[in-house]
Amino acid sequence: MYDKKVAIVIKDDLLPWQKLNVISFLAGSIAIKFPETHGEKFVTADQKEFLPFIKHPTLIYKADNTEKLQRAFQRSRDRELAIGIYTQQLFDTRSGEENVLEIGKHTADNLDLIGIIVYGDNKKVDKALDRLKFHE
Numbered sequence: 576m577y578d579k580k581v582a583i584v585i586k587d588d589l590l591p592w593q594k595l596n597v598i599s600f601l602a603g604s605i606a607i608k609f610p611e612t613h614g615e616k617f618v619t620a621d622q623k624e625f626l627p628f629i630k631h632p633t634l635i636y637k638a639d640n641t642e643k644l645q646r647a648f649q650r651s652r653d654r655e656l657a658i659g660i661y662t663q664q665l666f667d668t669r670s671g672e673e674n675v676l677e678i679g680k681h682t683a684d685n686l687d688l689i690g691i692i693v694y695g696d697n698k699k700v701d702k703a704l705d706r707l708k709f710h711e
Contacts, residue, residue, distance in 0.1 A: 577697070578696065579694065579696060579697060580634065580694070580700040580701070581612065581629065581632070581633045581693075582635075582692070582693045583635050584637070584638050584647045585597055585635065585689065585710065586637075587637040598690070601692035602633060602692065605629065605659065605694050608657065612629050612694070614628055614629075614630035634709065636708065636710060637709070638707065643707065644689070645688065646706075647691065647703060648660075648688055650705075651693045653703075656696075656703060657695055658693055659692040660678070660688060661690040662677070662681070662688055662689060663689050
């Protein structure tokens, strides 16, 4: 049993490829920032090595509208959880540098969020994301 939780909230009205893209970028951000979240590499019987997984289960929630996503974002900030973001504008960028520049144009209160990832104490994450349903 883990004392921390990884959860992703994504706007439900995105296209399927957009949802998968956003989820993959957000999941990677947790593994990069928090090395304790990933397990050990996999090694087969014939000594072939493969990349490790994030060792925490990653729960995926849906936000039916912008207000629900903003509520989850603000409640996560209020609880001082680690948060990763993905905004609508990032679909139009072509590099990591462009992503950083685009996010830098906006204040935290004015981000056009379409997805967030939250990492922290189980209870804090649960409280921040209350009223959201799991993605189907």
